[in-house]
Amino acid sequence: MVVAEPDGLRSLRTFSRSLLRLLELAQQAPPQELLHQALQTLRGLVPFDAAWWGEVSAGGVEGGPRNWLHGSIGLSRSFAEEWNALAAVDVFGQQSMRQLGVVIRERDVMDHAPEHPQVTAFSQRHGLHHCMALTAELPHSGLMFFVSVYRPQQRPGFSDAETVLFGEFVAHLLQHWHLLLQRLQSGAPGRPWDSFALAEPSGELLFAGLRISRALGEAYPGWNGTRLPPPVVQALAGAPCNLAAGSKPCRLRLEPCGPLVAVSMASRHAKSPLAPRELSAAMLYAHGRSHKDIAATLGLTPATVRTYLRTAYAALGVRNKLELVAALRAA
Numbered sequence: 001m002v003v004a005e006p007d008g009l010r011s012l013r014t015f016s017r018s019l020l021r022l023l024e025l026a027q028q029a030p031p032q033e034l035l036h037q038a039l040q041t042l043r044g045l046v047p048f049d050a051a052w053w054g055e056v057s058a059g060g061v062e063g064g065p066r067n068w069l070h071g072s073i074g075l076s077r078s079f080a081e082e083w084n085a086l087a088a089v090d091v092f093g094q095q096s097m098r099q100l101g102v103v104i105r106e107r108d109v110m111d112h113a114p115e116h117p118q119v120t121a122f123s124q125r126h127g128l129h130h131c132m133a134l135t136a137e138l139p140h141s142g143l144m145f146f147v148s149v150y151r152p153q154q155r156p157g158f159s160d161a162e163t164v165l166f167g168e169f170v171a172h173l174l175q176h177w178h179l180l181l182q183r184l185q186s187g188a189p190g191r192p193w194d195s196f197a198l199a200e201p202s203g204e205l206l207f208a209g210l211r212i213s214r215a216l217g218e219a220y221p222g223w224n225g226t227r228l229p230p231p232v233v234q235a236l237a238g239a240p241c242n243l244a245a246g247s248k249p250c251r252l253r254l255e256p257c258g259p260l261v262a263v264s265m266a267s268r269h270a271k272s273p274l275a276p277r278e279l280s281a282a283m284l285y286a287h288g289r290s291h292k293d294i295a296a297t298l299g300l301t302p303a304t305v306r307t308y309l310r311t312a313y314a315a316l317g318v319r320n321k322l323e324l325v326a327a328l329r330a331a
Contacts, residue, residue, distance in 0.1 A: 015165055018045045019172055026176035031260060032200050034180065035071055038173050039147070043073075045169060046162045048149035050074035050128065055143045056135070057210055058097045064088030065097060068143065068213045068225040069205045074150075075126060081224055082122060089116040096135045097144060103167040105158055106131040129153035132163060134170045138178070140193035142210030145174060181207055184257055196264035198257060203233035212265050219246025228263065236261050242316050244323040251316075251327050274312055281305050282312040286325045 021041045029037050039051050054070030065087040067080045087093060092115075096104045106129075115123075123129065133148035147170045151157070158166070184198060194209035204227055208216075213225060220229040227233070232252065235243045239254040239261050255262045274282065277298065284294045291302045291309075298305070313319070316327040 011161070011165070014045060015168070018042070018169060022169070022172055022176060026180065031180060031184065031198075031258075032204065032206055035173075035177065036073070038176075039071075039073055042149075042166070042169050042173075046149065046158070046166050049152055049155065050126070050150040051148065052079065052150075053147040054080070054145070055138065055141070055208065055213075056093075056097065056146055057143055058094075065090070065093060068210075069208055070226060079126065080226065082125075084224075086116070086118045086122055090119050091115065092119075092131060092133070096133045096146065096148075099135075100144065101134070101136050101171075103132060103134045103163050103170075105163060107157060127152050130155065130157040132158045132166055134167055136171075136174050140209075141207075142194040143208075143213075145177070147173070184260065184262075192264075196262055197228070198260050198262055199228050199236070200259075201236055201261060203228040203230075203236065206260065212263065215250045215265060216245065219250045232263065241314070242318075242327070244316070244318045244327050274315055278308045278312050278315075281308040282316075282324060283328060285309055286321065286328055 018041055022038055025034055025037050025041070035053060039053065042048075043051070051073040052070060052075055053072070055068045057066050057068065066084055067087070070080045072079060083090070083093075092104065092106055092109050095109045096102075128150040130151040130153075131148060132150075133146060135144050135146040138145040149158075149166065181198070185193070185196075192209070192211070194211040197208035197212050198206045200206070205225070208225070216229060216232070217223050217225075220231075223229050228236075229245070232243060232245060232254075235241060235254055239256050241254050243252045243254060244250070245252050250265065253262075253264045255264070277300075280298060281294050281300075284297060285291075285305075289297070291305045294300070294305045295302045300308075313324065316324065318324045318327050
């Protein structure tokens with residue numbers, strides 16, 4: 001006689017296996033695949049039709065809430081951009097950002113506040129009806145990390161049991177993700193978390209702090225955040241190197257980081273990438289001195305001065321004297 005396993009024990013067994021799979025992914029999956037594969041694992045525990053995850057800020061100088069980078073399952077490429085346009089009136093999203101670490105369902109929020117027409121149209125356009133989300137602080141980055149899952153109207157809403165399973169799984173996922181970022185960051189422990197980003201060699205972003213995200217947005221108006229701006233992507237192949245980004249240059253440092261590339265904002269206190277004589281030649285040239293004058297001042301030949309300046313341009317990632325002046329001011 002076969003004794004049926006109680007539902008509670010079966011759920012516990014499924015949850016345990018999901019966490020073991022998550023641990024395996026955290027140890028073996030490529031960093032750029034971890035979140036996507038983890039959400040597919042969650043899908044076997046709490047079924048959903050679409051999912052969205054990534055980094056978000058609640059508001060401030062950039063206006064209202066904003067998604068900076070994301071990944072998704074079953075959603076269109078324009079989803080994040082469309083959400084950014086209506087984030088200021090998305091009551092559900094703002095509620096999730098106010099209750100960090102708490103699972104929020106649409107019925108928990110919308111029963112108390114009517115949905116804005118723009119949000120209603122957005123949800124209908126993407127076939128979303130039942131929603132469940134958890135937002136948590138991403139330490140030291142200035143940003144929050146969120147995971148949202150969705151079901152269409154013809155499917156049942158997320159149950160209380162599914163809400164608990166979702167919350168516990170995402171808590172474990174966020175811990176693994178933060179530990180992974182710490183390991184990737186360990187090669188440059190002095191690099192501020194809010195001022196650096198991690199990207200694939202193709203330019204797809206895995207992580208970006210708030211300060212560098214804002215700087216890239218100012219340097220490249222219209223940048224949507226999920227992929228590095230094209231000029232920065234083009235420079236990745238030359239890492240390690242510096243780059244003066246944008247028309248009002250933001251000085252960036254590009255460095256290999258395992259299979260990824262770390263992009264960080266150059267610190268005013270960072271050691272100069274130039275040797276003292278190269279730096280002196282660059283400073284004099286930036287102040288309008290000719291090759292001949294610089295050579296006479298430093299006791300060099302004009303040919304050596306030109307060599308030093310070529311080295312300075314390459315090391316600082318600049319293309320002309322205007323960018324050189326900006327890079328030296330930031331150093």
